[in-house]
Amino acid sequence: MGFWIYGERTEEGFHPVVLELVGVAQKIWPQPEEITVVTLGAEGARPVAEALRAYGVRVLWLHHPELSYFRDDLYAAVLAEKVRAFKPEVFLFGATSQGQALAPRLAGLLRLGLTAHCTALELKDDRLIQIRPSFGENVMAKIVSRTRPQMATVRPGVFPKAQPASVEGELIEEKLEFLPPSALKRRAVFSRPSKESPLSGARIVVAGGRGLLTKENFQKLFELAEILGGAVGATRPVCHMGWISEDHMIGVSGETVAPKLYIGFGISGALQHTVGIEGAEVVVAVNTDPEAPLMKRADIAVVGDATQILPRLIRRLREVKEGDHGT
Amino acid sequence: MHLIVCLKPVPKPGTVKVDPKTHTLKRESADLILNPPDRYALELALGLKEKYGAKITALMMGPPNAAPLLKEAYALGADQLVLLSDRIFAGSDTLATSYILAQGLQKLSPFDLVLMGKASIDGETAQVGPETAAWLGLPSLTQVKSLVLEQGRWVARRVFERIEEEVEFRAPAVLTVEPEGELWPPSLKRWLASREIKEKVFSAEDLGCNPELCGLSGSPTQVLEVFSPTYEGEREVLSGPPEEVVDRLVSLLQERGLLKGG
Numbered sequence A: 001m002g003f004w005i006y007g008e009r010t011e012e013g014f015h016p017v018v019l020e021l022v023g024v025a026q027k028i029w030p031q032p033e034e035i036t037v038v039t040l041g042a043e044g045a046r047p048v049a050e051a052l053r054a055y056g057v058r059v060l061w062l063h064h065p066e067l068s069y070f071r072d073d074l075y076a077a078v079l080a081e082k083v084r085a086f087k088p089e090v091f092l093f094g095a096t097s098q099g100q101a102l103a104p105r106l107a108g109l110l111r112l113g114l115t116a117h118c119t120a121l122e123l124k125d126d127r128l129i130q131i132r133p134s135f136g137e138n139v140m141a142k143i144v145s146r147t148r149p150q151m152a153t154v155r156p157g158v159f160p161k162a163q164p165a166s167v168e169g170e171l172i173e174e175k176l177e178f179l180p181p182s183a184l185k186r187r188a189v190f191s192r193p194s195k196e197s198p199l200s201g202a203r204i205v206v207a208g209g210r211g212l213l214t215k216e217n218f219q220k221l222f223e224l225a226e227i228l229g230g231a232v233g234a235t236r237p238v239c240h241m242g243w244i245s246e247d248h249m250i251g252v253s254g255e256t257v258a259p260k261l262y263i264g265f266g267i268s269g270a271l272q273h274t275v276g277i278e279g280a281e282v283v284v285a286v287n288t289d290p291e292a293p294l295m296k297r298a299d300i301a302v303v304g305d306a307t308q309i310l311p312r313l314i315r316r317l318r319e320v321k322e323g324d325h326g327t
Numbered sequence B: 001m002h003l004i005v006c007l008k009p010v011p012k013p014g015t016v017k018v019d020p021k022t023h024t025l026k027r028e029s030a031d032l033i034l035n036p037p038d039r040y041a042l043e044l045a046l047g048l049k050e051k052y053g054a055k056i057t058a059l060m061m062g063p064p065n066a067a068p069l070l071k072e073a074y075a076l077g078a079d080q081l082v083l084l085s086d087r088i089f090a091g092s093d094t095l096a097t098s099y100i101l102a103q104g105l106q107k108l109s110p111f112d113l114v115l116m117g118k119a120s121i122d123g124e125t126a127q128v129g130p131e132t133a134a135w136l137g138l139p140s141l142t143q144v145k146s147l148v149l150e151q152g153r154w155v156a157r158r159v160f161e162r163i164e165e166e167v168e169f170r171a172p173a174v175l176t177v178e179p180e181g182e183l184w185p186p187s188l189k190r191w192l193a194s195r196e197i198k199e200k201v202f203s204a205e206d207l208g209c210n211p212e213l214c215g216l217s218g219s220p221t222q223v224l225e226v227f228s229p230t231y232e233g234e235r236e237v238l239s240g241p242p243e244e245v246v247d248r249l250v251s252l253l254q255e256r257g258l259l260k261g262g
């Protein structure tokens, strides 16, 4: 049972990050039949566990009435026992609230290394290379673990989701007899107003940073977004300056986007921002400074004054669009 | 009631330099500040102190030059200041750090609650809280935004992405605190008084730490290398007069099929 993935459940089924983890596992792990999603729950969660088989992965479903909701101590203790028994090589978690509560508790119990918030994973001679931003220094770090399983949490929204497979995976069901005691008891649950981000699912994102100089310039991004059928994103400082509301913020403290096209105007490309665009297919940067980090990572680096380029781009695209209509 | 708030010294954003040749971090050159999210843990503790009466210990693992940051915690209302400092602690990853903190907490026990910030702004791992709880065999809860005591049991309100839950537990426990709500500034009187306050310093030996579990040797994760993200694949650089640049940009986007709605 080589490659384990924690199967976080939500009210609606699996958390989307589970399929992203399956996707990355299928890409890097040489024995696809060893990819296993481990999920805990009460008997009633069976359909959720069943549903994952369609992605061609093995599902290890551990159930007991006491596991009906997430409890840090109990879930970690159950997983610790299974890890000891099955000795997986890798164990990944989504870097969600639950994943970030559970993975470190498990790592602590088993005295294992754990790398947080990975944005890329590679496999090299059996070793999982865990790549994550090191924010203070604006660099990426490659991290390996001396202990097994190699544990990491992965930022949601970075990897593409797995696709349904032609062959169903097997379901291994285990009804747990004895559970360790839990010190935690849930008394009530409240739903949180789900703030659907204006950026979620956007295929094109046009984002602006301090280099746009004024709020008026920044507002032009909305025109551009409209022409392109995209959404507007921003860096943290411009949100704080009140150019746009914080739900447009991209990065560690904001949203993760994975559009086909991202255009950043006057954005330096601090890692706190760029972790939010790891999944973008084509990155365009517009900056007066050709050495800015975002210019270096861009597929198309436009050296120039964003306040000049943006209005001209809007005009040119309008022309192109009208031209299209003519033909 | 004894509350222990863990505080981390972090480099002030923008003050860490990377050695351009070796790609190693020149951490010594950075100015240190209290990790901002930890302030919310302290704030929650101060609220509990006001409501129920409590002694608050501010606990920090860090180099000797981080000690002045503890005075800030005193100025804000902490009663006792403790620094865990030893050369063998350097290079600790989260597992080793949580081991050292757990040793420190044992030294300071009995306690009711250990409160930590949700994550640090330099590491951003959010791991040390639950890992410390695991070393101590205590329950852990993350992203707690409020706490009340009801007939000897604590009730925490805790945040997930889509839900909040109310959880009941008995002390002692280790909690991380959601950074939200107001922060009160320190009082001038306590600021002045903090100059006279000395922190207690504990070394690895004072804590009975197993050196094998501290620092680099106690850290199962190892940084292989750090690198500036550069991306393979050809990069187009466009420069020149804005009009021309825009024309070329538009044709490039068209070529790649990025301008069609589908």
Ligand SMILES: Cc1cc2nc3c(=O)[nH]c(=O)nc-3n(C[C@H](O)[C@H](O)[C@H](O)COP(=O)(O)OP(=O)(O)OC[C@H]3O[C@@H](n4cnc5c(N)ncnc54)[C@H](O)[C@@H]3O)c2cc1C
Residues within 6 Å of the ligand: A208, A209, A210, A211, A212, A213, A234, A235, A236, A237, A238, A249, A250, A251, A252, A253, A254, A265, A266, A267, A268, A269, A270, A271, A272, A273, A286, A287, A288, A289, A292, A304, A305, A306, A307, B013, B121
């Ligand atoms: C704990 C923490 C969390 C953070 N979280 C986030 C986050 O989630 N998201 C985020 O974005 N940031 C975040 N930040 C901030 C981040 O570190 C950077 O400071 C921020 O992303 C920089 O924003 P910027 O690119 O708009 O501004 P700057 O870094 O100031 O960059 C402006 C750029 O514009 C260029 N420029 C100037 N004039 C022009 C012009 N006329 N035309 C074209 N280019 C021009 C400059 O060359 C420069 O590259 C966080 C920071 C911390 C400490």
